[in-house]
Amino acid sequence: MKPSLIIRIVVPALLLLCGAGVISVDASEASLQFLEKPRIFLLTGQASQYAVSVNQERELVHLWWGPRLPSADYESGAVLPSANRTGWGENPQYLEFPGWGEWRYLEPALKVRFADGVRDLRLRYASHQIDGDRLTITLKDAHYPFAVELRYRLLPQFDLLERSAVFKNTGDQPIGLEQALSAVWHLPHLQAWTMTYLAGKWGAETQLRQVGLDQGKFQIESRRGATSHQFNPWFAVSEAGRAGEEHGEVWFGALAWSGSWKIAAEINSAGRLQIAGGIHDFDFTWQLKPGERFETPVFVGGFSAEGFGAASRQLHAYQLAEVLPRPQARELRPIIYNSWYATEFNINVEQQISLAKKAKDLGVELFVMDDGWFGKRDHDRAGLGDWFPSKTKFPQGLKPLTDAVHGLGMKFGLWVEPEMVNPDSDLYRAHPDWVFHFPNRPRTEQRSQLILNFARPDVAGHIFQVLDKLLTENDIDFIKWDMNRHIMEPGWAGVPTTQPKEVWVRHTQAVYAILDRLRARHPRVLWESCSGGGGRADLGILSRTDQVWTSDNTDPLDRLLIQDGYTYAYAAKTQVAWVTDNPDGINRRDTPLAFHFHCAMMGTLGVGGNLLKWTAEEVAQTKWFLEEYKQIRPLVQEGQLYRLRPFVVPPSGGFGDNGFWAYEYVSPDRTRAVLFAFLRSSQLGNDLPAIRLRGLKPEAGYQVEVRQPGSAQPPTAVQTLSGATLMERGMTLRMRGDYLSALVRIAEAK
Ligand code: DGJ
Numbered sequence: 001m002k003p004s005l006i007i008r009i010v011v012p013a014l015l016l017l018c019g020a021g022v023i024s025v026d027a028s029e030a031s032l033q034f035l036e037k038p039r040i041f042l043l044t045g046q047a048s049q050y051a052v053s054v055n056q057e058r059e060l061v062h063l064w065w066g067p068r069l070p071s072a073d074y075e076s077g078a079v080l081p082s083a084n085r086t087g088w089g090e091n092p093q094y095l096e097f098p099g100w101g102e103w104r105y106l107e108p109a110l111k112v113r114f115a116d117g118v119r120d121l122r123l124r125y126a127s128h129q130i131d132g133d134r135l136t137i138t139l140k141d142a143h144y145p146f147a148v149e150l151r152y153r154l155l156p157q158f159d160l161l162e163r164s165a166v167f168k169n170t171g172d173q174p175i176g177l178e179q180a181l182s183a184v185w186h187l188p189h190l191q192a193w194t195m196t197y198l199a200g201k202w203g204a205e206t207q208l209r210q211v212g213l214d215q216g217k218f219q220i221e222s223r224r225g226a227t228s229h230q231f232n233p234w235f236a237v238s239e240a241g242r243a244g245e246e247h248g249e250v251w252f253g254a255l256a257w258s259g260s261w262k263i264a265a266e267i268n269s270a271g272r273l274q275i276a277g278g279i280h281d282f283d284f285t286w287q288l289k290p291g292e293r294f295e296t297p298v299f300v301g302g303f304s305a306e307g308f309g310a311a312s313r314q315l316h317a318y319q320l321a322e323v324l325p326r327p328q329a330r331e332l333r334p335i336i337y338n339s340w341y342a343t344e345f346n347i348n349v350e351q352q353i354s355l356a357k358k359a360k361d362l363g364v365e366l367f368v369m370d371d372g373w374f375g376k377r378d379h380d381r382a383g384l385g386d387w388f389p390s391k392t393k394f395p396q397g398l399k400p401l402t403d404a405v406h407g408l409g410m411k412f413g414l415w416v417e418p419e420m421v422n423p424d425s426d427l428y429r430a431h432p433d434w435v436f437h438f439p440n441r442p443r444t445e446q447r448s449q450l451i452l453n454f455a456r457p458d459v460a461g462h463i464f465q466v467l468d469k470l471l472t473e474n475d476i477d478f479i480k481w482d483m484n485r486h487i488m489e490p491g492w493a494g495v496p497t498t499q500p501k502e503v504w505v506r507h508t509q510a511v512y513a514i515l516d517r518l519r520a521r522h523p524r525v526l527w528e529s530c531s532g533g534g535g536r537a538d539l540g541i542l543s544r545t546d547q548v549w550t551s552d553n554t555d556p557l558d559r560l561l562i563q564d565g566y567t568y569a570y571a572a573k574t575q576v577a578w579v580t581d582n583p584d585g586i587n588r589r590d591t592p593l594a595f596h597f598h599c600a601m602m603g604t605l606g607v608g609g610n611l612l613k614w615t616a617e618e619v620a621q622t623k624w625f626l627e628e629y630k631q632i633r634p635l636v637q638e639g640q641l642y643r644l645r646p647f648v649v650p651p652s653g654g655f656g657d658n659g660f661w662a663y664e665y666v667s668p669d670r671t672r673a674v675l676f677a678f679l680r681s682s683q684l685g686n687d688l689p690a691i692r693l694r695g696l697k698p699e700a701g702y703q704v705e706v707r708q709p710g711s712a713q714p715p716t717a718v719q720t721l722s723g724a725t726l727m728e729r730g731m732t733l734r735m736r737g738d739y740l741s742a743l744v745r746i747a748e749a750k
Helices: 013-017 071-075 307-323 349-362 399-407 426-430 457-473 500-521 556-569 593-600 616-638 723-728
Strands: 005-008 031-035 040-044 048-054 060-067 110-113 123-131 134-141 146-155 160-169 175-186 193-199 207-213 216-222 231-239 250-255 261-267 273-279 286-288 293-295 299-304 336-338 366-369 411-416 478-481 526-529 547-549 575-579 604-607 640-645 660-666 672-681 701-706 717-722 738-748
Touching (some): 031 071, 031 123, 040 134, 060 175, 060 299, 110 160, 160 286, 160 307, 175 250, 175 299, 193 216, 193 261, 216 231, 231 261, 250 273, 250 307, 299 307, 307 556, 307 640, 336 349, 336 575, 349 366, 349 399, 366 478, 411 457, 411 526, 457 500, 556 575, 556 593, 556 640, 575 593, 593 604, 593 672, 593 738, 604 616, 616 660, 616 672, 701 723, 717 723
Parallel strands (some): 336 366, 366 411, 411 478, 478 526, 526 547, 575 604
Antiparallel strands (some): 031 040, 040 048, 048 060, 110 175, 123 134, 134 146, 146 160, 160 299, 175 273, 175 286, 193 207, 193 231, 216 261, 231 250, 250 299, 261 273, 640 660, 660 672, 672 738, 701 717, 701 738
């Protein structure tokens, strides 16, 4: 039987040609279908497929997520709903969007409380709509006036599926949401699963970790009202021992939310894995008044049959093409100078202009003044909330500095921390009730600061106006939005007793709304997300800010580890890395300048040292590195990343075997590539193993620059080799010593 409705998804040619759209797609094969007789929704990507069906009871049940299956098998009824045939204690079928109720014990996607006290959901298929690449399936409760819209957006060129849900109160009584996740992903029934995730702490974010899943639940989460340094809302699962960097099946997902969140992987007693994720239900309820709706953040999921490397590239390409704000998404990120580590709070206009001159001389394109420029901000105990230039440090306002920076031909950027207030500030003295706090309880300070409650429209409105004024009255090209502590004591004085637990979500929604409004009013401004380093890096913030300050830790060896993990989820263009003074702050490790630069050049490059103290030799070398970065920048920021020798090697989860790491970025047309290699220490006089490149055209001839490892000198020779040789035999680098690094440029011979 022919499917009754097939929507072919036409992938815009631009997507295929731009830097992001590097995965070739046979657009005619990707489709969003409704097979009418078996009542199956079939979402087919380039190499993946996702299927759900409506069963006899009009429940929406999950059918399949994985490699493509022939549609004839769906038509014939051979692909059956997954079922738990043990039948004890769990619903025998896997509901696509399980509400809590009936005989279901696993993590639900949704839990509600109706006005009469009933807390049991029976969602039944009501209708659906297909519109281009989007499918909406509407479910309704069997009795109560409550509807759920399940939203799917198929991105076949990336083998990704965006999922979210909208909950609607269609009656005349309030309905309480007690859990409102974005999606539950059901996995094929395999023998044993490994989950890969990102964990860490301040100064040590996004480290790759792996855990073997077993019956029960493993959850990564944030209960802090921000994305967090501890876990990042990204996961990948694979059959235990069967997937690596370049091979094997990997299912993965990332959540577009910057408040409290959770991703819970749960294996039931029948051995089936589901992964539920969305806004955290911890300390959460939401009062859905008659006629109101609640929309969850997007939880994007994907499938790769070619290991973790391909899974990352799918996410990277998606971010560049679909997530990052436009038009900046398509523009190369400028080289930053940020004065924070050089000066901390001890700044003034003359000193910043001196630094700007030095930065310009190096080749910097964007000069950013960090913390310390406003109010009475002479230390971290005062000033937050008073977003006007310090009268002593900038007696004539910011104009002399912005003019000087622009006069030098650079863009000007400024640091703000809008959600925060120091008790020692004019703002707090005027509005002590604006911060999160519970009555009869102390207001716990961290870094001497409290958090403004953006759930209050008056507070969010004030901050929007202050930032809008700052951007209107000053010539500012870039804002770094910081958040140096996370939420605790989320008291919200004066709201009805049914609503205080909405505060977590409302705060994040308000941050988003402020950013959206400011972007609309000041569309040329570039934004950086920071939260004491990488505490707010996720797809939600990346749809509103152009890049992320990945970590306060700038030690290159630590950074290699942090950046390595970051690349599993996020594109290189979004991660900012500065070269700061040597030795760096955290480990006091002494490493060569080239090692610093090569590490930082693998993302959006910045310089953050005290340039007033750099030697003539350091300055000369830095100029060279910045010039080189400008030449390879399109490759790094828009190319495809191959982790040739990653820091952490799935599936073992152990550290790279011998402290020798390599990453390659390849242009979308495969004519150019750049290789970065890092050696911690040579040992026993051993030669390094060959590095096998990836992503080149086997038949093409490539010119490979040869140069002294670790050197800021031009290449000494050029060798021509075929893509096949570079990928099969590989390249051998001769490195002897400690903390050595190499950058090798490869270009197709004309
Ligand atoms: C934390 C950030 O990560 C740093 O880069 C710097 O902006 C400080 N905050 C300023 O307080």
